[in-house]
Amino acid sequence: xxxxxxxxxxxxxxxxxxxxxxxxxxxxxxxxxxxxxxxxxxxxxxxxxxxxxxxxxxxxxxxxxxxxxxxxx
Numbered sequence: 001x002x003x004x005x006x007x008x009x010x011x012x013x014x015x016x017x018x019x020x021x022x023x024x025x026x027x028x029x030x031x032x033x034x035x036x037x038x039x040x041x042x043x044x045x046x047x048x049x050x051x052x053x054x055x056x057x058x059x060x061x062x063x064x065x066x067x068x069x070x071x072x073x
Contacts (some may be wrong), residue, residue: 001067008068010052019044022058023065 014035021031030048032039055061058061065071 003068004064007053008064011049015045015049015052018042019053019061019065020070022046022049023062023071062070 017035018031021034022028026034028039028042032042035042049055050061053061053064055064062071
């Protein structure tokens with residue numbers, strides 16, 4: 001858990017916003033609309049989140065988010 005929290009601490013505020021919406025199941029287009037950014041920017045933030053969190057897939061990121069308490073299990 002300590003390593004997971006450390007990885008999450010390296011994620012920027014905007015990346016956290018994108019991460020929360022992505023793991024909630026929203027497609028990139030809706031994430032972009034809600035945050036007022038382009039879909040390409042969402043993809044860039046999403047990629048950085050995956051890299052910083054060391055997640056190989058979206059389901060793995062969802063599991064990490066649940067362990068961190070970001071989303072309900």
